[in-house]
Amino acid sequence: MVRTLLVRGLLLGLLAGLVAGVFAFTVGEPRIDDAIALENAAAAHEHGAAAEPESATHGHESGTHEHESGTGGKESGTHEHGEEVSRGTQKAGLFLATGLYGLAVGGVFALAFAGLRGRVGPRSDAALALAAAGTAFAAVIVVPFLKYPANPPAVGDPETINTRTLLYLAMIGVGLLSTAIAVTTARSVRGGPWARWPAAVLAFVVPVVVASLLLPGVDEVPDGFPATLLWQFRITSLGTQLVFWASFGTLFGWFCDRAARAPAPA
C-alpha cells in the first residue's frame, strides 16, 4: 500500500512539475528576460561609476580581484547570467527544476498522505488528497510567500543568500507548525462546525502573524526597479506553485478514486 502510494506520488509529482514548468515557461520566462535585461543594463551603467567605491569598501578583496579568483571571480559569475550556462539552457533547465521539484515533493507528500490516511482529515482518499494538497500549498507556499515573496533576477543581494534561505525555511516551519496547531485545535473543539472552523482558522493565523512580526524583513529591491515587473513576477511565481499544487492534488485524488473503483484490491 505504501509502495503504491509512493510510486503514485513520485510519478504524479513529476507530471505536475512538468505542467507547472509549461506555465512557468510561457508566463514566467518573459518576466525573467525583462529582469535580466534591466540587471545587465544596470551592471553596464555601474561599471564605470560604482566600480571604484566597491573596491574601496572591500579593500581586502581588491587583490583577489586582479587574479581573477576567489570571491571576485565568483561574484561576477553570478551576476552575468549568460556566462556559465546559456539562457537557452537555463530555460530548458526550468523544466528539469520543476520536474525534479515535483518528484521530490510528490514523494514526500505521498508518505505524509500514507501517515494521515485514516488518522486525520476526510475519509475519502480523493477528498483527503485535495485537502492535503490545499493545506500544503497554504502552509508551505503561501505563508513563506507573504513574508518573503519571490524575487526576479536583479533583485536581492548575493551576500545575504544564506540568511534569506534560512529565514525562508523558518517560515516554512512556521507554516507547518501552525497547520499542526490548527488541526489539533479543530479536533479538540466541541460544538459543531460553527465553533470548530473559526477556532482552527484562528489557530493557524495567529502563529503565522506573530512569526511574521518577529522575523526580520528583507527589502533588497534596487532603486528604480519597475514595480509592475516586480508585481507581475511575484504573481507569476505564486501562480507556478498554484498550478503545481492544483494539478498535483487533482491528479493524486483522481488516481485514488480510480484505484478505489477498480475491482481488484488496491
Add this chain to the structure above:
Amino acid sequence: MSTLSARHIPLSHLVPWLLAVPALLLLGYLVLMDNGAVSQTGGYLHELMHDGRHLLGVPCH
C-alpha cells in the same frame, strides 16, 4: 472501509519507507538551494536550475 481506524496504515508498514524522505529532501535541496557546497559542481547546478528557482519562489542571489 467505513471506520477511520480500519483505513489507517500501521506505522510498522510506514516506517521503512520513511528512509526515502532524506533522499527526497536532498533532491529538493539540490534543485532549490544548493550553491555548490554539496553537489561539488561549482555554480553549475545553481545556474542550470536558476529560472526554476526564481519561479518556484525560493530565495536566489
